[in-house]
Amino acid sequence: MSMNRQGRESGVGDGAAAEGFETYTGNRGLQLEEPLIFEKGAPDRFGVDLPAGPKIASRLGGLDRHKPIGLYGLSEPETVRHYTRLSRQNYAIDMGLFPLGSCTMKHNPRLNEKMARLPGFGDIHPLQPVDTVQGALALIHLVGEWLCKLTGMPGVAISPKAGAHGELCGMLAIRAAHDARGESRKLVLVPESAHGTNPATAAFCGYEVVGIPANERGRVDLEALKAKLGPDVAAVMITNPNTCGLFEPDMIEISEAVHAAGAFVYCDGANFNAIVGRVRPGDLGVDAMHINLHKTFSTPHGGGGPGSGPVVFSEALMPFAPLPFVRKTGEHFELVEEEQAHASTDHNESFGRMVAFHGQMGMFVRAAAYMLSHGADGLRQVAEDAVLNANYLLASLKDVMSAPFGDTGPCMHEALFSDDFLGGTGITTLDIAKALIDEGYHPMTMYFPLVVHGAMLVEPTETESKSTLDQFINSLRGLALLAKSGDDRRFKGAPFLAPRRRLDETAAARKPVLSWREPAQRQAAE
């Protein structure tokens, strides 16, 4: 027990005393339990009043749905309370640091939300005549122009719905380009540190994935890569900065070697936040790169999307880019869809459409607000502060944690640690992550990238203040030292202070319960 500034005793509190009694409700003060809507609601309860419609004779062709659907409703006050109570069981950036490596959880400006909800953006239909949506096309064009200039690439595909969809877009263009040359290359080289979506995407496009090892400095092993290049290699999928949070210093040589072998360079741009405004991927020889607008350009992650993954292309791949796209002629904006594409010179070999309509307009508006707010100068500062914050964390933690590449120079926007420092304690990366929850933080990314044992990938982003970082460093240092001392009480079984203790994921997978069943149905099934 320590003393607070007023001289009274204070401290984290004695868990046992706090746990000492059970409440009748199961609630614990502000921590409120909440049943499912199916346990609270009723089929005939609702929170929407609808006007009476005209009397008509049904024209459903006798296919009326008679049997109960099994939906449960709530009135408006109950609905608002239900979802408000549920929301309070979530951690979020609005509440604190969210250092989830590779995910770029930065502040989501509310101006962006306001702009996306303007009726002229939020309430227009994708198939309205193009003359009635000139402002929307202008906005998409503006976002595309910023992305091209920021990346130094000549063209952009707007329609991909998230990062993985962008990867697919880029790899389809590469496949189409090889096809157009009459080549059927079969292999795609992917570093072992790559995100799972990279090999999954390559496989989706019919390619066989060949791993390339990292060198002892956590970078692509240039010689190993060169050795694997050959006439059967279609592309290299490389992440730069890579998933160890390091810039690939040989990137230009890599691109040259790949091009010399007749292959293309796909760059996973998930980590663009580290270099935006300081480095243009186009200058590194990249042929295609997706940009997660829900990372670098701050569109909110929303608990699992929506995202947006536009892809920038080099001259060589532009003709193969997907439909639709926006073209400006004079002051008029055209949405180039199926019919005009054949006639166009720059897109005559388009691989076609990947998705209905024209992409994530709601995200484009938010990204535009973000880009305009920062401007070219502010975006450069974003990269600098993101990298500064990560290096500050790395420098402040590497003496007590193990930073496998900490001695190879500065990191980019994220700091990578391994579980070496936990050797012999029986405490794992998972335990450290869960103990951070008790400290009031969202944990870092765990066990990714795979090239480091027990990886902990910490990405603070530029929107965190120094004092926030200092508090986090203090907390993580404390936990690291405690763990190394062999005291595992704060770790094993953590979190102790979250709305739930550790959840049994094995049981969930062994006997999956994926939807609610009425108690009678459940019993019958058992």
Add this chain to the structure above:
Amino acid sequence: MRYLPLTAADRRDMLATIGASSIDDLFSDVPAAARLAGPIAGLSNHMSEMEVERLLTGLSRQNLPASEMPFFVGCGAYKHHVPASVDHLIQRGEFLTSYTPYQPEIAQGTLQVLFEFQTQVARLTGMDVANASMYDGSTATTEAIFMARRITRRTKAIVSAGLHPHYVSAAKTLTRFTEDELVCGEPKLTAGAPGDDLDWILSQLDEQTSCVVVQNPNLFGHVADLTDLAAACHAKGALLVVAFTEVVSLGAIRSPGEMGADIVVGEGQSIGNGLNFGGPYLGLFATRDKYVRQMPGRLCGETVDAEGRRGFVLTLSTREQHIRREKATSNICTNSGLCALAFTIHMTLLGEEGLRRLAALNHARAVQTAERLAQVPGIEVLNGAFFNEFTIRLSKQARPVVRELAERKLLAGVSLGRLYPGVPELENGLVLAATETVSDDDIEALARGFAEVLA
């Protein structure tokens, strides 16, 4: 810059801690040839909130919003009234600014919502299980074709002409480099049942067929009984994939599950989500229990915590890219979480009774519109059975008519010439949707507009 908390002094102190003399030191791995000396040319510098708002509001005013005029546009995206509480709740920071629930102990809010969402979708579609969302209806449809291939180990998919042409195009693109073979129907404006090609599908169905993909109601609004088709598919060992673009229809029409579907996919935008010029939308994906391990996408499941309390986690992730890498069922990662939340909240506000009333009101408005338009010289209503969308044939090409009506501030629907460029038989076709947002006055204005333009 208002979003960046570091001060000049902070930056100096932090560089000192790191042992770097300047920020440039931290970018020393970047090849010299690729280092930019200053801000990128040709882009504006930072702006105040006020300036950004002014600029973007200006652009938004160059568009004609749906709520400002009689509006009958559908074909995959629908204008519905979304209760104010939905948008309020999804903007709570705890939902809006959280990540995919990788740490379940501090993401029970999102996870419980997903469990509620999956249950609602499974029940609406008449299936056992639904996933936690896909990007949209079109990508969900393509994923269903791949899933059917994995289950049946066959590669031929028969695609009905009634499937939204963008969905067909997306599937064609994504199967171009896989072993899948798509056999696609050709749309016809058959009076009574536009776009219906059940007979053609039956003629194509064989022992090589992995699945049949039909949309119900189809692109032309036609509603069909798929029970016999399901039986025919199953007799050949093929799966029936039923797609929909208007989820509200499930409040009025027998569910695909009741008709015998094996996989049900669709667009959920109508519930909880605005038009947003085409995205973000919400892909729905549901199937039978026995196929769950072949499903793409995230799944939320029920479990207990160390103290035996109920909780929810992401589960069966050995199907997914982060574990299985090149052997994953799909490459999808980020999906449509917040759109699923909006859907679930709106669906909770509706409940069973509200959804049925909403569906009935949609149908009533569409029937009213169709009957009124049938009186206009130069218009032939093609549909017999339909829900809230139907197809008309005009006495002239529909595309210029739509443009002319738009100039009169009437958004009359989607011309088939836009969706199927270069198909002369379809050029006079127009698909209209009428939802609960349509008023008597709107219908009258539309009918008068047509009468004038067609005269």
